[in-house]
Amino acid sequence: MKQSYVYILKCADDTYYTGITSNLPKRINEHTIGLHKDSYTYSRRPFKxxxxxxxxxxxxAIKTEKQIKNWSRAKKEALINGDFEKLPNLAKKNFNS
Known part of the structure; x- marks a missing residue:
């Protein structure tokens, strides 16, 4: 079976970009060189x-990418940091605000 990858980039403007690819090194290189001028990351380089x-x-993979794109910044950072136990609680909405 072919591998797919879901990835998160932290951009120079401190935002996160979530993407999907079947060739991670190639896709990261495309982001790095700015291959697609209309892409989200083009003007937000460098990224990590x-x-x-x-x-x-x-x-x-597609389902996971769409799910992560809808997550809050705090939930994405919990995933990035490996704080998996925090993920369910961060999914709860705060209706007291």
Whole structure:
């Protein structure tokens, strides 16, 4: 089975970019050289790859990428830092604000 990767980049403007690819080194190089001028990361270079996960099921990889893109910054940082026990609590909405 072909590998797929979901990755998170921390951009120069302190934002996070989440992407998916089947060739991680190639895709990171494309971000680095600014191959796609209309991409989110083009004007936010340099960046640092702060997380990636491997998948053998492309459908699960796509689902995971979409899920992470909808997460709060705090939840993304918990994932990046390996604080997996914090993830369920960070999913709860605060209705008292």
């Amino acid at each position: 790859m702060v997380f990636y996960a491997e998948f053998t099921d492309i459908n699960l």
